[in-house]
Amino acid sequence: MKAKVHITLKTGVLDPQGKAIGHALESLGFGGVEGVRQGKYIEIDLDETDPGKARAAVRGMCEKLLANTVIENYAIDIGE
Amino acid sequence: MKAKVHITLKTGVLDPQGKAIGHALESLGFGGVEGVRQGKYIEIDLDETDPGKARAAVRGMCEKLLANTVIENYAIDIGE
Numbered sequence: 001m002k003a004k005v006h007i008t009l010k011t012g013v014l015d016p017q018g019k020a021i022g023h024a025l026e027s028l029g030f031g032g033v034e035g036v037r038q039g040k041y042i043e044i045d046l047d048e049t050d051p052g053k054a055r056a057a058v059r060g061m062c063e064k065l066l067a068n069t070v071i072e073n074y075a076i077d078i079g080e
Numbered sequence: 081m082k083a084k085v086h087i088t089l090k091t092g093v094l095d096p097q098g099k100a101i102g103h104a105l106e107s108l109g110f111g112g113v114e115g116v117r118q119g120k121y122i123e124i125d126l127d128e129t130d131p132g133k134a135r136a137a138v139r140g141m142c143e144k145l146l147a148n149t150v151i152e153n154y155a156i157d158i159g160e
Contacts, residue, residue, distance in 0.1 A: 006121050021122065021146070030141055032127035041086050041121040042101065047112035061110055066101070 001046045003058040004077040005066060008039035013071045042066060051078045081126045083138040084157040085146060088119035093151045122146060131158045 009015050015037050022036040044061070048054040058076050067074040089095050095117050102116040124141070128134040138156050147154040 008121070008123070018122075024145055025141055028141075028144055030137065032137070034125035034127060036125075037123045039121040039123070041088070041119040042098075043088070043117045043119070045114035045116070047114060057110065057112070061105055061108075064108055065104055 001048055001051065001054045002079050003044040003046060003054060004079065005042040005044065005058060005062060006039060006075045006077075007042070007062070007067045007072050008075075009037060010071055010073055039072075040066075054078050081128055081131065081134045082159050083124040083126060083134060084159065085122040085124065085138060085142060086119060086155045086157075087122070087142070087147045087152050088155075089117060090151055090153055119152075120146075134158050 018036040018038045021038060022033055025033050025036070044058060046054050046057065048057060055076055055078050058078070062074040062076065063069060098116040098118045101118060102113055105113050105116070124138060126134050126137065128137060135156055135158050138158070142154040142156065143149060
């Protein structure tokens, strides 16, 4: 199975990298950009064939390693 | 409008960061991980209200700044 994980900063947490991208876009002439937030996207290939077990395993990975749950949210998509 | 952009390394391009995550997961006791690829996820808030124009603008941003198209692919989702 393949798990797709999105890790994003929680609302209210400052995102200097996103801000830098926003400024860079502006100075390149891209108008109308109200805000930019940068997150991480991780694809994990798993041996597991049961979607429920795969999701539980990936949730554990997020809690223990992939996300800093103090300042970050994570979302997990399980697919083929 | 909100644009969600996924930037991933092209197939065949080495991903040392993904490999490092894979090794870390293994040493934390998560078995059955066949591979990990790390990419970027960027959310952009746009003034633009026309989905077609928004997509075109974001495509320009990807080509000029967000993605290194030699080694990276990008995918754009336009939504509310």
